Amino acid sequence: xxxxxxxxxxxxxxxxxxxxDQVERRLAGEITEDQFKPLRLQNGLYLQLHAYMLxxxxxxxxxxxxxxxxxxxIARTYDRDYGHFTTxxxxxxxxxxxxxxxxxxxxLASVEMHAIQTSGNCIRNISxxxxxxxxxxxxxxxxxxxxxxxxxxxxxxxxxHLPRKFKFAVIASKEDRAAMRLHDIGIQLVRNDAGxxxxxxxVGGGMGRTPMIGPMVRDFVAADDLVSYAExxxxxxxxxxxxxxxxxxxxxxxxxxxxxxxxxxxxxxEFEHIKTLNLDPxxxxxxRITAFFQDPDYxxxxxxxxxxxxxxxxxxxxxxxxxxxxxGYAIVTISLKPIGGIPGDASSxxxxxxxxxxxxxxxxxxxxxxxxxxxxxxxKKSDLYALWQKLDEAGxxxxxxxxxxxxxxxxxxxxxxxxxxxxxxxAQKIAQRFSDISKQKLLGExxxxxxxxxxxxxxxxxxxxxxxxxxxxxxxxxxxxxxxxGAEDVSLAKITGPGFDEDGIVDxxxxxxxxxxxxxxxxxxFVDTYRRVGMAxxxxxxxx
Amino acid sequence: xxxxxxxxxxxxxSETPVSIEEFLGNSNATAVRIEVxxxxxxxxxxxxxxxxxxxxxPAFTDGRGYSAARILREAGYDGELRAQGDVLxxxxxxxxRCGFDSFAPEKPLNAEQVDIVLKRxxxxxxxxxxxxxxxxxxxxxxxxxxx
Amino acid sequence: xxxxxxxDLKSGLVTWWTxxxxxxxxxxxxxxxxxxxxxxxxxxxxxxxxSAYIIDGDETSGAPRPGHIKDRVRAxxxxxxxxxTLKPNDANAIDKVV
Numbered sequence: 001x002x003x004x005x006x007x008x009x010x011x012x013x014x015x016x017x018x019x020x021d022q023v024e025r026r027l028a029g030e031i032t033e034d035q036f037k038p039l040r041l042q043n044g045l046y047l048q049l050h051a052y053m054l055x056x057x058x059x060x061x062x063x064x065x066x067x068x069x070x071x072x073x074i075a076r077t078y079d080r081d082y083g084h085f086t087t088x089x090x091x092x093x094x095x096x097x098x099x100x101x102x103x104x105x106x107x108l109a110s111v112e113m114h115a116i117q118t119s120g121n122c123i124r125n126i127s128x129x130x131x132x133x134x135x136x137x138x139x140x141x142x143x144x145x146x147x148x149x150x151x152x153x154x155x156x157x158x159x160x161h162l163p164r165k166f167k168f169a170v171i172a173s174k175e176d177r178a179a180m181r182l183h184d185i186g187i188q189l190v191r192n193d194a195g196x197x198x199x200x201x202x203v204g205g206g207m208g209r210t211p212m213i214g215p216m217v218r219d220f221v222a223a224d225d226l227v228s229y230a231e232x233x234x235x236x237x238x239x240x241x242x243x244x245x246x247x248x249x250x251x252x253x254x255x256x257x258x259x260x261x262x263x264x265x266x267x268x269x270e271f272e273h274i275k276t277l278n279l280d281p282x283x284x285x286x287x288r289i290t291a292f293f294q295d296p297d298y299x300x301x302x303x304x305x306x307x308x309x310x311x312x313x314x315x316x317x318x319x320x321x322x323x324x325x326x327x328g329y330a331i332v333t334i335s336l337k338p339i340g341g342i343p344g345d346a347s348s349x350x351x352x353x354x355x356x357x358x359x360x361x362x363x364x365x366x367x368x369x370x371x372x373x374x375x376x377x378x379x380k381k382s383d384l385y386a387l388w389q390k391l392d393e394a395g396x397x398x399x400x401x402x403x404x405x406x407x408x409x410x411x412x413x414x415x416x417x418x419x420x421x422x423x424x425x426x427a428q429k430i431a432q433r434f435s436d437i438s439k440q441k442l443l444g445e446x447x448x449x450x451x452x453x454x455x456x457x458x459x460x461x462x463x464x465x466x467x468x469x470x471x472x473x474x475x476x477x478x479x480x481x482x483x484x485x486g487a488e489d490v491s492l493a494k495i496t497g498p499g500f501d502e503d504g505i506v507d508x509x510x511x512x513x514x515x516x517x518x519x520x521x522x523x524x525x526f527v528d529t530y531r532r533v534g535m536a537x538x539x540x541x542x543x544x
Numbered sequence: 545x546x547x548x549x550x551x552x553x554x555x556x557x558s559e560t561p562v563s564i565e566e567f568l569g570n571s572n573a574t575a576v577r578i579e580v581x582x583x584x585x586x587x588x589x590x591x592x593x594x595x596x597x598x599x600x601x602p603a604f605t606d607g608r609g610y611s612a613a614r615i616l617r618e619a620g621y622d623g624e625l626r627a628q629g630d631v632l633x634x635x636x637x638x639x640x641r642c643g644f645d646s647f648a649p650e651k652p653l654n655a656e657q658v659d660i661v662l663k664r665x666x667x668x669x670x671x672x673x674x675x676x677x678x679x680x681x682x683x684x685x686x687x688x689x690x691x
Numbered sequence: 692x693x694x695x696x697x698x699d700l701k702s703g704l705v706t707w708w709t710x711x712x713x714x715x716x717x718x719x720x721x722x723x724x725x726x727x728x729x730x731x732x733x734x735x736x737x738x739x740x741x742s743a744y745i746i747d748g749d750e751t752s753g754a755p756r757p758g759h760i761k762d763r764v765r766a767x768x769x770x771x772x773x774x775x776t777l778k779p780n781d782a783n784a785i786d787k788v789v
Contacts, residue, residue: 007667007684014665021660022634027701029738031634038605039634047741049765052703080775094769097702121605151669151684157641158614158672161607227670239611277618279671281685288688342771413761414769422764424771474759476789 001064001365002147002292004112011154012109015116019043020102027099042160044092044118045101049417054096055118056108060128060146060170061089061368063113068355068366070111075348078104083351084415085336085344087408087459088167089127089368090118094415116154121162123153123234127169129177130369133293134377136325140197142172142189144290145226148281152227159234163241164249166234167206170199178370179462179486181205181214184251185233190220198222203233203263204255207456211492212252215260217267225271227280232271236263295326296363302328302380313388315437316399321384330381332362334374334391335398335406339435340428343409344372353394361387370459370486371408371447373401403440404448404513405431408459412452412469413476419452421469421476426450429506434513443513446526447485462486464527465512466493467505478505482512482538483530494535496542511541548626549653550646551662557596557624577628584612591621598648601629610642617643617673637661641681643673692722692750694757695730696765697743705765706740707755713740716777717766720748720755752787763788 004012019039026036040046044055056071063071071091075083078100079093086092096104108114118125126146133141149168153159159166169180172189180186186202198220205214221229240258242248255263304327308314322331334354337343346354354374358366361383362376369375379387391397400406407430410416412423427450434440449463453470460466466481477499484493500508513526515538520529530538548556561577564586575596578584587594597616599609613625624646627639631649636658639647647653667684668674674681682691694717695708706713707720708730714720723730727745734743747758757763768776770785778784 005688007687010666011669011684018661018664033738033741035604035632035634047698047703049761050703050705050768051698095703099701121607154669155638155665156670156672157638158610159607160638161605161610161635163607235611238607243606243608273618277671281683282689282691284689285685413764414771417761419761422770428771476760 001062002059002143002289008151009109009112012112012114012116015043015114016102016105016109019105023098023102038120038161041120042117042122043105044115045096045098046119047417048094049413049415049419051094052096052098052101053092053094053415054101054104054115055086055090055092056113056115057118057125058090058113058368059150060126060132060143061130061370062128062132062143063366063368064364065355065359065366067111067113068351068358070107070113072348072351072355074104074107075351077107082345082347084342084411085346085368085372085374087370087372087410087457088125089130089370090125091368094411119165121164121166122160123156123162123166123168126150126153127167127178127183127370129171129173130367130375131177131322131331131377132172132367133295134324134326134329134331135173135175136323137175138172138325139191140172140189141290141293142170142187143293144286145187145189145199145223146170147289147292148226148286149230152230159238162234162238163243164246164251166237166251174488176486176488176490179459179490181490182207182211182459182462182486183214185230186214192220196222199226199229201229201233204252204260206250206252207459207461208250209247209454209456210250210252211456211461212256213490213492214252215255217260217264223286224280224283225275228274228277229267229271231274231279232267235270235274236266240266296365296378298326298329298378299380300326300328302326302382304328304381306381306384310385312392312399313385316388316397317384319399319403319441320397320401324378326378328381330379330384332376332379332384332387333369333401334376334396335400336373336396337400337406337431338395338398339400339405339431341431342424343407343427346374350394350396353390354396357387357390371406373406399437400440402445402447404434404443404446404465405440406447407431408447408449408463410451410453410458412450412458416452416457418455419469420454420471421452421478423450423452423458423467423469426467426469426478426502426505429502430509433506433510443516444523444525446513448509449484459486460484461492462490463493464525464530465509467509470499472499476502478502480505480508480512480542482535483527485527489527496535496539498543508542512538515541547652548646548648549655549658550624551640552624552645554624556626556646559596561596561598578609578612580606580608582612584615587616588619591616591619591623594621594623596624596626597621598626598628599644601627601631604630604632604635610638613639613642613644614673633657633661637664641668641672641674692748692755693724693727694720694746694748694755694762695723695727695743696720696746696757696762697734697740700739700741703741707766708734717757718754722750722755756787760788
């Protein structure tokens with residue numbers, strides 16, 4: 001894992017001091033809320049439905065057990081004893097006091113963490129593949145590149161007041177576990193014919209009210225050009241992105257309105273100029289960062305044998321344990337989706353337990369997934385049973401990864417001031433309707449995603465089944481959509497028709513799954529069947 | 545007229561800046577202003593005869609002026625580069641790093657506070673326009689490797 | 692009735708205008724009638740509360756009740772965490788919001 005040097009630490013420490021000063025000036029009435037708002041947002045502090053909410057960055061979703069323990073400490077000390085893991089691999093706390101925020105940030109800084117640029121119209125936390133460094137199918141570990149981009153984007157002076165927020169994702173596998181093409185810039189690391197690593201750039205994807213899949217704008221950007229090329233992509237956006245309408249201000253609208261080819265032409269012209277400025281870091285810098293992401297000290301003699309005679313353990317292994325690149329090891333996903341629970345929430349006690357287990361069983365490393373679960377990336381297979389028993393005791397062994405109850409849900413109207421409808425109760429009711437694990441397994445991989453408003457933080461456009469909460473004359477109403485995907489088979493879901501009330505949407509989901517069970521051929525997943533048979537049979541079942 | 549807050553050694557240019565259109569239309573002016581959304585590159589052929597470029601910030605949240613400033617500095621402009629309008633203490637550091645060296649804020653800035661914010665960060669990751677601007681903040685990426 | 696609500700500057704907690712001050716309990720809220728805009732302007736100057744706004748409500752159930760579900764959730768707390776609401780022991784509190 002990356003370790004700060006004194007430069008990194010001094011930047012984060014200075015940020016704490018700066019924010020302390022800004023908070024003092026705000027509390028003293030020296031600056032207005034209008035002036036303070038962008039400052040607190042660029043430090044992840046929102047004013048939400050009930051209180052201030054603080055979003056803490058977890059760069060590319062990677063953290064160690066000491067950092068995880070700090071997250072538990074924050075929950076206990078400054079909040080109401082829990083945190084919420086988000087769809088951008090961050091964590092947020094719902095009840096933070098403004099005057100305590102500087103102390104909280106100082107605590108975070110003591111373990112090389114911060115809340116820099118977790119909100120606001122700037123470059124946000126860089127997200128990545130939660131299996132990075134452990135996946136068998138990656139061409140390289142994407143995190144050194146993500147870390148380089150993290151540094152480049154931190155307090156970037158030209159891009160701190162963009163037309164709108166800006167999200168990067170970096171992956172290095174064919175399989176896309178990070179919804180890469182639904183980001184403002186998605187980067188896929190690839191090797192060219194000469195065997196060199198480079199970045200394939202997709203620009204202008206996103207969800208929100210106008211979902212778009214980002215088109216490829218360059219199939220290969222050499223490592224030495226990464227910063228210059230990103231700088232060119234951002235400069236064209238900063239200069240020409242729309243600022244007249246908040247809903248048309250994302251880069252996807254610029255790329256769409258200019259047309260991909262014209263955007264590429266402008267970026268290439270800007271790149272040609274920027275490249276002359278010598279902005280890219282020396283080669284040695286990516287090498288320096290990469291050295292922090294070396295493989296842990298695997299036991300190369302570790303056995304692949306696994307005793308699966310405990311059926312509950314076998315069920316969990318089958319669902320939540322994935323193949324590791326190193327024989328004798330496995331990737332474990334800890335589900336934060338207990339049936340009837342709040343997707344992504346974890347108590348401070350649970351966070352502590354996960355930290356301890358990571359220290360004991362996963363070379364001190366954890367990951368946060370965009371699906372709001374936690375990953376222990378490097379677990380010895382011979383430790384799996386002991387690990388599972390401890391997770392089970394803590395209520396953290398729900399065997400539902402990628403099943404219908406592994407629901408992504410935004411905080412919705414229970415917490416969010418932008419929401420139009422509650423998301424969490426709908427997630428809870430659906431999970432309860434399908435609580436029988438054999439029923440879930442019969443349905444197989446089924447990604448269900450719920451957003452409480454058009455901003456789509458719950459990724460409903462990318463759900464095999466998507467649900468969007470809307471406000472219909474003051475009453476919560478839910479639109480159903482089908483056929484989306486945030487993976488390598490990326491697609492945008494289509495609305496089935498008129499919406500449903502809270503109980504109606506649960507019935508509708510069940511009806512849609514029944515159509516799938518009736519229509520499916522071979523080992524088709526729900527989304528495969530939908531793509532083959534189309535909307536008609538689903539519509540018929542839903543609206544007759 | 546608002547007070548000019550300058551970080552330059554020479555005194556602020558007193559000439560009232562003209563619009564780009566006026567400047568390009570055969571003017572003898574040596575001071576020109578860029579309104580938000582105008583293309584700073586239009587001025588590049590004339591930089592050696594300009595003493596002041598004023599970039600407007602109608603709202604501090606509109607960041608187009610930062611790109612304008614860097615483009616001018618990247619092209620070698622070393623005259624006064626003034627941020628005018630909704631120019632606030634907490635944006636000064638970003639502005640300075642992009643090449644602004646004078647400020648015409650709607651509400652006066654406190655010199656002591658400006659000094660604090662400009663000195664707050666000892667280190668920066670990325671190169672910007674500092675080197676051409678007396679800021680001399682060598683990016684961490686260079687310092688780490690002895691450059 | 693018209694209610695005036697916002698969030699406390701320091702704690703961020705939801706607050707309601709009581710006629711003289713702000714309270715986190717909606718039961719203390721008063722009908723600001725036609726005076727909302729004037730109070731809002733004065734309070735904005737005082738800077739104790741953020742993002743204050745005026746909402747419609749009614750008092751048919753004996754206590755002030757916001758007209759929109761969003762403000763009813765604000766007045767109580769998250770419906771999915773009854774233990775964290777202002778009425779953790781009232782089994783019907785959440786039904787009254789929805």
